[in-house]
Amino acid sequence: MLRSWWKILAFILLMYTCTMGFLVEIPKLDDRLQHSIRNMFFHVPMWFGMMILYIISVVYAIKYLKKPDPLYDSKSLEFARTGTIFGILGLITGAIWANYQWGQPWSGDPKQNGSLIAILIYLAYFVLRGSMNDDDKKARLGAVYNIFAFFMLFPTIWILPRLTESLHPGGQGSEGNPGINGGDLAPSMRIVFWPAVIGWTLLGVWMTTLRIRLRTLQNKLING
Amino acid sequence: MDKLKKIAGVIALCILTMTANAQETELGDVMTSNGKIYVVMAVVVTIVIGLFLYLLSLDKKISKMEKKS
Numbered sequence: 001m002l003r004s005w006w007k008i009l010a011f012i013l014l015m016y017t018c019t020m021g022f023l024v025e026i027p028k029l030d031d032r033l034q035h036s037i038r039n040m041f042f043h044v045p046m047w048f049g050m051m052i053l054y055i056i057s058v059v060y061a062i063k064y065l066k067k068p069d070p071l072y073d074s075k076s077l078e079f080a081r082t083g084t085i086f087g088i089l090g091l092i093t094g095a096i097w098a099n100y101q102w103g104q105p106w107s108g109d110p111k112q113n114g115s116l117i118a119i120l121i122y123l124a125y126f127v128l129r130g131s132m133n134d135d136d137k138k139a140r141l142g143a144v145y146n147i148f149a150f151f152m153l154f155p156t157i158w159i160l161p162r163l164t165e166s167l168h169p170g171g172q173g174s175e176g177n178p179g180i181n182g183g184d185l186a187p188s189m190r191i192v193f194w195p196a197v198i199g200w201t202l203l204g205v206w207m208t209t210l211r212i213r214l215r216t217l218q219n220k221l222i223n224g
Numbered sequence: 225m226d227k228l229k230k231i232a233g234v235i236a237l238c239i240l241t242m243t244a245n246a247q248e249t250e251l252g253d254v255m256t257s258n259g260k261i262y263v264v265m266a267v268v269v270t271i272v273i274g275l276f277l278y279l280l281s282l283d284k285k286i287s288k289m290e291k292k293s
Contacts, residue, residue: 015273018265018269019265019269022264206279206283207279210279210282210283210286213286213290214286217286
């Protein structure tokens with residue numbers, strides 16, 4: 001029970017997000033976004049979650065290259081998998097929002113294109129792994145490719161979308177972060193936004209640990 | 225499994241009482257106010273609770289398998 005405190009924390013944070021996310025006071029400004037700005041608590045945390053899960057994945061990939069422990073490989077693979085699921089959910093929820101905010105689900109916005117490319121690069125990681133039968137080779141090449149895929153996140157979602165005009169906040173001509181502009185976010189929304197990010201990410205971590213444990217059990221069954 | 229059934233029973237009871245009272249009581253007033261946004265909130269909360277229960281049952285199942293092997 002003590003060791004799973006963070007699972008309880010995830011539940012509490014997400015319950016807070018899913019209630020306060022609908023109740024919290026939102027700023028009116030020019031009222032173009034209306035209540036759809038509440039997507040900040042659901043759509044944006046998917047991307048934060050994806051990035052955090054990909055960071056954990058690349059850390060385990062590097063660890064595997066230093067010391068070839070199959071557990072590191074399992075962790076690296078499963079964190080990348082959950083990260084990709086979060087990314088795909090981010091794309092879909094973004095398209096739903098964009099349909100009503102920008103008039104069409106896909107406007108070829110630099111941020112949309114960039115994140116799609118980043119996710120496709122990660123999908124190739126699973127294809128690459130699936131194409132090999134030898135477990136050591138699979139793990140080693142997978143780890144190397146994982147590092148490449150991670151560093152492709154820098155241009156595709158962190159640099160290029162900021163250099164061109166974008167429908168997202170933070171493109172060319174506006175200051176700051178393409179996803180959110182820390183100081184710009186209303187204080188009332190900030191107290192829901194960050195718990196939402198942590199809550200959704202912890203949910204992703206929980207899902208990942210289940211898959212890692214299942215994989216370890218599977219390996220035991222096959223080898224022992 | 226028995227525990228899960230109990231939890232499911234409690235949730236079912238909550239929902240039943242909510243729907244039974246929804247028409248006349250204050251809860252009904254709250255739920256239909258503000259463009260019925262609270263109805264969406266109730267739906268989202270139910271889905272997230274359901275997902276967590278599912279994850280919890282998976283977690284327990286895997287823990288059992290780990291103990292056996």
